[in-house]
Amino acid sequence: MNPDEVSRAFVEHYYSTFDSNRAALANLYQEGSMLTFEGQKIQGSQNIVAKLTSLPFQQCKHAITTVDCQPSGPAGGMLVFVSGNLQLAGEQHALKFSQMFHLIPSPQGSFYVLNDIFRLNYA
């Protein structure tokens, strides 16, 4: 797979996991991983998953509009830049968001998220 295909596959996997079972996102982060969620800084897979599973909604659905990626650094890392819509169950209007990931290859041949920055885009 070329980098664009790899990043699209990662994005597909990330958001379908998020939307069906947020606790399972733990596999995608490690101890040194960092999430900045609407300005709040969180480090480490456990703390990141604690934050994501405590968000104030039961169900959500991400619909991705754009995915851009670039190689990052000599070790096969990738920057992935996503924009899309986030529909919360029971809300009339979807929220718009942008998110940036820095993916690092794992020994098992997949990727984990080292850096994750999430922002809602307000009108």
Add this chain to the structure above:
Amino acid sequence: MDPDQLSRAFVEHYYSAFDANRAGLGILYQDESMLTFEGQKIQGSQNIVAKLTSLPFQQCQHSITTVDCQPSGPAGGMLVFVSGNLQLAGEQHALKFSQGFEVRSD
């Protein structure tokens, strides 16, 4: 300066350079730098500056709403994630944008 101050200083510098004199952005990029602009992939400082100086407006003003940063790994870089508004001269409404940078010291 702590990383948050550094990233805010970088962002301030980047967008004021962009708004005042896009050709001057050349010093912020190198040969291996990559820009993806609205899906179009461009590599190298010269090509990047050629793209930015050829954008179809004379004057613009960026106003920055949010700046987030994180260290990006052992090579000492920083990820900087920006959102804001872009006002083009003569247009009634500002455009909203988001931009992600990976910044390295040279």
